[in-house]
Amino acid sequence: MRVAARLSSAPLSFHLGEMHIFAGAVLIILGYLVLIPLILLILSGFKETGFLFDPGFTLEHFIRIYTDRQTWELIQYTLIFATGSTSISLGLGILFAWLTERTNLPLRSVVRVALVLPIAIPGVLLAMGWVLLASPRIGMMNHYLMEILDLKSPPFNIFSLPGMIFAQGLSLTPTAFLIVSPSFKRMDPLLEEAASIAGANLLKTLRYVVFPLLLPGIFAAAAYVFLVTLVVFDIPGTLGIPARIFVFSSEIYWSARPTMGLPEYGRIGALSTVFLFTTLVLAFFYNHMTRRAGQFTTVTGKGYRPKLIDLGKWKYLWLAAILLYLTLALVLPFLSLLWTSLIPYFQPFSVEKLRLISFASYSSTLGFPKVRLALTNTLVVVAVSSTVVAVFSTLISWLIAHSESYTRRALDFLSFLPMSIPHLMLGLALIYVYLTVPFLPVYGTVWILVIAFVTTYLAFGTRTTNAAMFQLHKELEEAAQVSGASRLRTFRSIVIPLILPALLNVFIWVAAHSMRELSAALMLRTSRSVVISTVIWGFWAEDSEMNRAAALGVIMIVILLILTVIGFFVVESGQTLRIFRRKRLNR
Amino acid sequence: MLRVEGLWKTYTVEGSKVQAVKGVSFAVERGEFFTLLGPSGCGKSTTLRCVAGLEVPEEGEIILGERVLFSSRRREQVPTHQRNLSMVFQSYAIWPHMSVYDNVEFPLKIKRVPKRKEKVLQTLELVGLKGLENRPATTLSGGQQQRVAIARAIVKGVDLLLFDEPLSNLDSKLRVQMRSELRQLQKKLGITSIYVTHDQEEALVLSDRVAVMNNGVIVEVGQCQDVYLLPKNLFTANFVGQSNMLPSQKVTREGAIARVETAIGEIVVNGNDKQSPAQGVVMIRPEHVSMFSTKEEIASYNSNVFPGTIVSETFTGKLMEYSVQVGAQTLEIQIPLQRGFRKGARVYIHLPPDRCILLPAAGPDGL
Numbered sequence: 001m002r003v004a005a006r007l008s009s010a011p012l013s014f015h016l017g018e019m020h021i022f023a024g025a026v027l028i029i030l031g032y033l034v035l036i037p038l039i040l041l042i043l044s045g046f047k048e049t050g051f052l053f054d055p056g057f058t059l060e061h062f063i064r065i066y067t068d069r070q071t072w073e074l075i076q077y078t079l080i081f082a083t084g085s086t087s088i089s090l091g092l093g094i095l096f097a098w099l100t101e102r103t104n105l106p107l108r109s110v111v112r113v114a115l116v117l118p119i120a121i122p123g124v125l126l127a128m129g130w131v132l133l134a135s136p137r138i139g140m141m142n143h144y145l146m147e148i149l150d151l152k153s154p155p156f157n158i159f160s161l162p163g164m165i166f167a168q169g170l171s172l173t174p175t176a177f178l179i180v181s182p183s184f185k186r187m188d189p190l191l192e193e194a195a196s197i198a199g200a201n202l203l204k205t206l207r208y209v210v211f212p213l214l215l216p217g218i219f220a221a222a223a224y225v226f227l228v229t230l231v232v233f234d235i236p237g238t239l240g241i242p243a244r245i246f247v248f249s250s251e252i253y254w255s256a257r258p259t260m261g262l263p264e265y266g267r268i269g270a271l272s273t274v275f276l277f278t279t280l281v282l283a284f285f286y287n288h289m290t291r292r293a294g295q296f297t298t299v300t301g302k303g304y305r306p307k308l309i310d311l312g313k314w315k316y317l318w319l320a321a322i323l324l325y326l327t328l329a330l331v332l333p334f335l336s337l338l339w340t341s342l343i344p345y346f347q348p349f350s351v352e353k354l355r356l357i358s359f360a361s362y363s364s365t366l367g368f369p370k371v372r373l374a375l376t377n378t379l380v381v382v383a384v385s386s387t388v389v390a391v392f393s394t395l396i397s398w399l400i401a402h403s404e405s406y407t408r409r410a411l412d413f414l415s416f417l418p419m420s421i422p423h424l425m426l427g428l429a430l431i432y433v434y435l436t437v438p439f440l441p442v443y444g445t446v447w448i449l450v451i452a453f454v455t456t457y458l459a460f461g462t463r464t465t466n467a468a469m470f471q472l473h474k475e476l477e478e479a480a481q482v483s484g485a486s487r488l489r490t491f492r493s494i495v496i497p498l499i500l501p502a503l504l505n506v507f508i509w510v511a512a513h514s515m516r517e518l519s520a521a522l523m524l525r526t527s528r529s530v531v532i533s534t535v536i537w538g539f540w541a542e543d544s545e546m547n548r549a550a551a552l553g554v555i556m557i558v559i560l561l562i563l564t565v566i567g568f569f570v571v572e573s574g575q576t577l578r579i580f581r582r583k584r585l586n587r
Numbered sequence: 588m589l590r591v592e593g594l595w596k597t598y599t600v601e602g603s604k605v606q607a608v609k610g611v612s613f614a615v616e617r618g619e620f621f622t623l624l625g626p627s628g629c630g631k632s633t634t635l636r637c638v639a640g641l642e643v644p645e646e647g648e649i650i651l652g653e654r655v656l657f658s659s660r661r662r663e664q665v666p667t668h669q670r671n672l673s674m675v676f677q678s679y680a681i682w683p684h685m686s687v688y689d690n691v692e693f694p695l696k697i698k699r700v701p702k703r704k705e706k707v708l709q710t711l712e713l714v715g716l717k718g719l720e721n722r723p724a725t726t727l728s729g730g731q732q733q734r735v736a737i738a739r740a741i742v743k744g745v746d747l748l749l750f751d752e753p754l755s756n757l758d759s760k761l762r763v764q765m766r767s768e769l770r771q772l773q774k775k776l777g778i779t780s781i782y783v784t785h786d787q788e789e790a791l792v793l794s795d796r797v798a799v800m801n802n803g804v805i806v807e808v809g810q811c812q813d814v815y816l817l818p819k820n821l822f823t824a825n826f827v828g829q830s831n832m833l834p835s836q837k838v839t840r841e842g843a844i845a846r847v848e849t850a851i852g853e854i855v856v857n858g859n860d861k862q863s864p865a866q867g868v869v870m871i872r873p874e875h876v877s878m879f880s881t882k883e884e885i886a887s888y889n890s891n892v893f894p895g896t897i898v899s900e901t902f903t904g905k906l907m908e909y910s911v912q913v914g915a916q917t918l919e920i921q922i923p924l925q926r927g928f929r930k931g932a933r934v935y936i937h938l939p940p941d942r943c944i945l946l947p948a949a950g951p952d953g954l
Contacts, residue, residue, distance in 0.1 A: 405599070478641050479680035481667040482749070483694035483739065489668075493693070497684045 023399050023407050030396070030414040033455045036437075037429030038421060042276070044269030044432055049262070053436060061270035071271075078247040081164055081236065082229040088169025089225050092325060093176025094218060099318055101184035103309045106319055115322070116568050118329040119174045120560035122516035122533065123167075123234030125553045127158075128540055129333020130167050131238070132340055132550075134158040140336060140348040159243035168235045170329040172228060176221045183217030183293050216292035223286035227279055231422030233519040238541070248275055249519065252424050256523060265432070272425045283420035290463075334557060341550035361547040362555075365539075371552070373528075374535040377446045378515060381531060385453040386510040390503050392454070393461030397469040398495065400462075412466075419459035426452055427523025444526040452524060453514040460513075461506045468502030469495075501570055508567040512560055532556060588617040588779045589638070589747060594647035596633050607633040608644065609803035615781060620773055622782040624790040625800035626826065631783045634800070635749055638781065639674050640667035651746055668697075672747040673740035677755055679732040681724045687711070688720040690735055694743040710742045713772070730761045737769070741776060748773070750782040754789065766792055787827045791815060799823045817858075821946050824870045831876070831918045833869040838945070845945055851914045855890040857940040867947045873921040875942035878909065879935045880927050891938040897930050911936055 046057045065071050099105045100112045121129075133141045134156035142154035157163060195209040196202075233249040240250050252271065256263045311318060339349050342357045365371055393415075400411050418426070430452055434443040442448040472495070480490040496503070518533045525534045532552060539549035596608040608630040615621040623631040636642040638649055640656065643664065649657040651672070656665045673694070682690055688707055695703045711720055714734040719727070724735060733753060740748055754762045754769075770793050773780050784790050790797050791811045798808045799822065807814060807823045818824040821832070837848040845856045847869050854869050879885050885892050895913040902908075902924075909920045911934060920936065928934065 473678050473680065475676040475678045475680035476682060478639075478667075479674070479676060479682070479736075479739070480693070481641065482639055482670075482672060482674040484668045484671075484697040484743065485693070486666070486668050489697065494682060498682075 019403065023403050023411070026395060026399055027407070027410055027414070029392075030411065030458075033451070033458070034414050034417050034421075037426060037433050037455070038276075038417070040432045040436070041269055041425060041429040042273050044265055045271075045273050047266055047269075049266060058266075061266045062273075065267065065270050065274070074246060074248060074251055077161065077245065078230060080161060081168070081247050082226055084162075084165035085168035085172065085229045086222065086226045088165065089172035089176045090218070090222055092169070092173040093178075093180050093221060093225075096173070096177050096322060096325075097181035097184045099322070101181055103311050103315070103318075105311060105315055105322075111319070111322055113565070113568060114326055115177055116174050117561060117564060118170070118326070120512075120564040121171070121330060121333060121557055122518065122560070123171050123232065124238050124518050124533070124537060124540075125337065125557060126171050126329070126333050127167050127235045127238035128546075128549065128553060129336050130158050130163070132336040132346075132546075133332060134163065138346060138348075143348045159239055159245075161240075161245055164236055164239045164245070164247075167239060168229055168232065170325070171235065172225050173325065173329065175228070176225050179221035179224060180214075180217050183214050216289045220286055220289035220293055223282050223289060227282040227286065227420070230282075231275065231279060231424070233424055233522075237518075241541075249422065249424050252428070253519075253522065256424075256428060265428075268428060272422075272428070275422065276420065276425070279420040279422060283416070286419075287416055334554075337550045337553050337557070340547055341554050343547070346546050361551040365548040365551050370530060371535055374530045374532050377449075377529065378531045378533075381446050381449050381453065382511050382515050384450050385457065385514045386507045388450070388454050389457050389461040389510045390507040393458060393465040393506055394496070394499065394503060396458075396462050397465035398491065400466060401469045401472075401474075412462075415458050415462040417459070418456045421456065423452075423456060423517065423519035424523055426456055427520035430520075430524060444528055446529050446531070448524050449514075449521060449529060449531065452520040453510070453517065456520070457510045457513060460509060464502050464506050464509075465499060468499040472498055501573055504570045505567060508563055508570060512563040512567065515563075516556065516560060588619070588652060589615040589781070590648070590650045591634070591638065592648040592650075594634060594637055594644050594649070596630075596637060596642060596644040598633075606803055608637070611647075611800075611803070611805055613798055613805060613808060615779055617779055618777045620770070620780045620782065620793060620795045622784060622790040622794035622797045623800055623805075624784060624787060624797050624827070627785055629800040630803040631785075631800045632751055635674075635751055635781060635783045638747070639672060639749055640665065640670050670747075671745055672749060673743070673745045674749040674751065675733075675736050675740050675753040677752045679729075679736045679753075679756075681727075681732050681735050683723075683725045685724055686720070687716065687722050687724050687727070687735055690724050691720075691738045691742050694739060698743055700743070706742060710738045713741075714738045715768075729757055730765065733757065733765065737772070741772075741778065746779065748778045748780040750780065750784075752784055753782075755784070755786070762789075769793065791827075797827075799826060801826070816942075817944060818870070818946065821868060821870075821948075824944070824946060829873050829919060829921075830870050831873065833871075833916065834948070835867050835869060835945070838866065844940065847945060849916075851893050851916050853890070854938060854943055855940045856943045856945045858944075867945050870944045870946050871938050871942055873908070873919040874906070875939060876918065876920045876922075877937045877939070878911070878920055878922055878928065879937070880932065882935065885935045885937060888937050891940060891943070892935055893938075894933065894935055897928060897932050897934060900928065900930055 045061055046059065047054050048056065048058055048060070096111075096115055100108050100115070105111065118126075131139070133139050136142060136154040136157045136159070139154065139156060139158065142156050145151060145155050146153075158167070191209055191213065192205055195205040200208060231249055233253060236245075236247045236250045237253060240246060241254070246254065248271070252268055255268050255271075256265075258264070336349075340346055341361050342359070343353065344356060344358070344360060347353060366375075396411055396415050400408050403411070421429075430448055431443070434440065434448060442451065476498070477490050477494055480494045481487070485493060516533055518537060521531050521534045522537060530538075533556075536549050536552045536556070539545045539552070591614070592612050594608050594611040595606070598605045598607055611630070611634050613621070623634060625631045633642060637644045637647075637657070644657065644659070646659040647657065648655065648660065651670070654665070655661065655663050656670055657663065682693075685693070688711075691707045691710060692703055695706060700706070708717075708720065711717055714737050716731065716734050716738065719731070724732065727735065733756075736753070754765055757765060766789055773793075782790070782793060791814075794811055796808060797811055797814050798805045799814065800806065801822050807819050809817075809819075814823060815827055818827065824830045824832075833847075833849040833851065833854065835847045835849055839846040839848075843857065847854045847856055849869060856869060893913045895911040895918070897909050898912045898917065899910040900907060906921045907924050907928070909922070909928060911918050911920055913936065918936065
C-alpha cells in the first residue's frame with residue numbers, strides 16, 4: 001500500500017530548477033545549430049526552386065534524380081572512390097598500428113609521432129602537391145621518368161580515379177592509424193596470457209582472443225574513414241573536376257556554383273538527402289563501435305609492456321615501408337609545393353634552376369588585399385570557433401554526465417549528429433537558413449563560417465570531453481560539494497583543471513581543422529568572407545596561379561605541422577595523467 | 588542532533604524503478620558515532636547520500652540540530668554545499684591536481700576563513716601527515732590518501748561527519764590500524780558521525796550504536812553489544828557474526844526461562860520475557876558453544892547437553908572451527924585449539940542457556 005502511494009506521488013522537482021533551465025538552454029542552442037539546417041536541407045529537396053517559403057511541395061527532384069542515368073554513374077564513382085581509398089588507408093593504418101604497438105620495429109616512438117604528421121597537410125594541398133608530381137602535362141615525376149626511361153607518354157596520370165583514390169588513401173591513413181592504435185596499445189596482455197594458459201596456441205589466441213578484441217576498433221576506423229571518403233571534397237575537387245570525374249561532393253559543388261543562372265537548390269537538396277541517410281547510418285555505427293572498443297580496452301594502470309613480436313631481419317624493411325609512406329604522403333608533396341613557391345614560373349626541379357630561387361611569390365602574394373583580408377578572417381574564424389567549441393563541448397559533456405536519461409540522450413544525440421552532415425551540405429544548408437530566415441544577418445560574413453565550424457566540430461569536441469568527463473570519478477566532484485563548494489565553484493576548481501588536457505586537445509584540433517577547412521568555406525565564400533583555404537583554392541583552380549597557391553600552402557602546412565605536434569603531445573600527456581589518476585583511485 | 592524521518596528514495600534504472608530506501612527513520616545524538624550496517628544494495632549508502640544532499644529523496648525529513656536540511660512536506664531543501672557537513676568517500680576522492688596542503692585547505696578557502704595555514708598544518712599533524720603538506724596528493728599511498736581525506740573532512744569544523752565505506756579499499760592490516768585511529772580521533776573531536784559499512788566487525792569496533800539495514804529498511808537499531816549478543820531478528824543474527832539456527836517445534840514458558848523443543852531435543856533459553864515469540868528459532872553463536880570429550884566433564888550441567896560427532900575441522904589460526912553433527916543438525920563451533928578433538932570423534936556439546944536466543948521465525952519479507 002505504502003509503496004504504491006510513493007510511486008504515484010508527484011516527484012519533487014524544486015531541487016533541480018537551475019539545472020533544468022541550463023540544460024534546456026543548451027538543448028535549444030544545439031537544436032538550433034544542428035536541426036534547423038538539416039531540416040531545411042531535407043525540405044529543400046521537396047521544393048520547386050529549393051527555397052523553403054515557396055508554395056507547394058514537389059517530388060519532381062527525387063523522381064528526376066532516380067531516373068537519371070547520371071545519378072547512378074555518380075553513385076558508382078563515389079562508391080569506387082570511397083571503397084578504394086578506405087581500403088588503402090585502413091590497410092596501412094592497421095599495419096602501422098600493429099608495427100608501432102606490438103612489434104620491435106626500430107625507432108618506434110619516433111615513427112609513432114611521424115605517422116601523425118601527414119594529418120597536417122590538408123587534402124587540397126596534398127592533391128596540389130601530387131598534381132605537381134604526377135600530372136601528365138607538368139608532373140615532375142612524369143618528366144624525369146620520361147627523360148630517364150625514354151618514354152613516349154607520361155607514365156602517371158593523377159587526374160584519374162586511381163589517382164584520386166591513391167591521394168585520398170594517403171591522406172586518411174593517419175586518421176585510421178589514430179583510431180585503431182589504442183585498441184592495439186591498451187589491450188591487456190593478461191587476456192592473451194589467460195588464453196594461452198587455457199590451452200590455446202598462438203593461432204587460436206589470435207583468432208579467438210586478439211582479433212575479436214581488435215574488431216570494434218577496426219570497424220570504428222572503417223566506418224569513420226568510409227564516411228569521410230563518401231563526402232570529402234578536397235581531393236576529388238582538385239583532381240577529379242579537371243578530368244570531369246565527378247563524385248557526390250564535387251557534383252554538389254559544381255551544381256551549387258553554376259556558370260550561369262540560379263543554383264539548382266532543389267536538385268541538390270534531393271541528392272543530399274540520399275547521401276545523408278547513408279552518412280547517418282555510418283556515423284551511428286562508428287559511435288557504437290567506438291564505445292565497444294572503449295569497453296574492451298581496459299586501462300589497468302599497471303605499467304605493463306605488451307609482449308612484442310620480433311620482426312627479425314625484416315624490421316628494417318618494415319621501417320623502410322613506413323618511410324616510403326611518409327615520403328609519398330608528406331615529404332614529396334610538401335617539397336614540390338615548396339619548390340613551386342620559390343621559383344617564378346613552374347618548371348621541374350633541377351640543380352641549375354636553384355639560382356632562380358626567391359621569396360618573390362611570398363612577398364607579392366602576402367601583399368594582396370584579398371590575402372590580407374583572408375588572413376585576418378582566418379585568424380578570427382580559427383580563434384572564435386576553437387574557443388567556442390572547447391567551451392561548449394565542456395558544458396555539454398558536463399550536462400550529459402549530470403542529467404537524467406532523456407536530457408542526457410538528447411544532448412548526446414544532437415551533439416553527435418553533425419558528424420553525419422557533410423561539410424559541403426552544411427555550408428549549403430546554412431545558405432538556405434540565413435537567406436530564408438534573415439534575423440541574424442550573418443550571410444556573407446565570416447560569422448556564418450564560425451557557425452558552420454562550431455556546428456560541425458562539436459561532434460569531435462563533445463566526444464573528447466565526454467571521454468574525459470567519464471574518466472572523472474564522481475566522488476571528486478561530490479567531495480568539493482560537501483567541502484562547501486557550490487556547483488559553479490566545483491566546476492571551476494575541480495572539473496576544469498582535471499579535464500584541461502582534453503580541453504586543450506579540442507582547442508588545438510578545432511583550430512587546425514577550421515584553418516584548413518575548404519568545403520563549407522567554399523560554399524559560403526563571398527568577397528568579404530574569404531579565408532586562407534578558399535584563397536588557395538582560388539589561386540589554384542580559378543586563377544591558375546600555382547606559385548601563389550603553393551606559397552600560401554607552404555605557410556599553412558608549417559603552421560599546421562606545429563599545431564599537430566603540440567596537439568599530439570597534449571593528448572599523450574592527458575593520457576598519462578588519466579591512467580595515473582585511475583590507478584590512484586583504485587588503490 | 589540529527590533526525591531522519593520517513594525517508595523514501597527511488598532510482599530509475601534503465602526505465603524501471605528501484606526502491607533503494609523505504610521509509611528509513613533514525614536519530615543520532617550529539618557526539619555519537621552511529622553506523623549504518625548492511626549488505627551491498629541495502630540502501631545504507633543512499634541514506635547517507637541523502638543526508639549529504641548528494642541524492643534527493645522523494646519523501647521524508649532530515650533535520651540537523653535546529654535546521655531543516657530537507658523536508659518533502661515543507662518543500663524545503665538545503666543544497667549540499669550549505670549543509671555544513673563533511674564526507675569521507677570510499678575512493679578517497681583526493682583531487683589529483685592539488686597538493687596535500689591544497690586539498691585540505693580547500694574547504695577553508697571556500698568559507699574564506701582567515702589564517703588558514705595554521706589550521707591546515709594543525710589538522711595534518713592531527714591525522715599524522717606532518718611534513719607531507721607540499722607533496723602532490725597523488726604520490727601518497729592509499730592509507731595516506733585516506734588521511735588526507737579525513738583531514739579535509741574535519742578541517743573546517745562541521746556539525747556532522749559522514750563516512751561512506753572509507754576503509755574498504757585498504758588492505759586488512761591497515762584497515763585495522765586506521766579504524767582504531769578513526770575511533771580515537773572521533774572521540775577526541777567529539778564530532779557527530781554517521782558511518783556506512785558492510786563489515787560487521789568494523790561496525791562493532793567503531794560505533795556507539797549500530798543500525799542494521801536490509802532491503803531499504805532499518806531492521807534493528809541498538810548498542811553494539813546488544814546487536815551482537817541479543818539480536819531481535821533473524822536477519823541481524825545472520826548478518827552480524829556467525830550463528831547456529833535451530834527451528835523450534837514447541838515453546839513452553841516457565842518464569843524467566845523458556846523450554847524450546849527442537850530437532851535435537853529440548854533447549855533451555857534464559858532471559859525469556861513476555862515479548863519472546865511463541866514460535867521461532869533458537870540462535871547461538873559458534874564461539875559460545877562448549878565442547879567436551881567425556882561424559883564426566885558435563886556432569887555439572889543439567890540441561891542443554893547433546894552428544895555429537897565431529898564431521899569437519901578447520902584451522903583458522905586464532906581458533907579451531909568444528910562442524911558437529913547432532914542428530915540431523917550440524918552445528919558450527921569455534922574454540923581454541925585443543926588436543927583430542929579429531930574428525931570422527933564422539934563429543935558432547937553444551938549450549939549455555941544465557942547465550943541461547945529465541946528469535947521470531949522469518950516472516951514473508953525475510954525478517
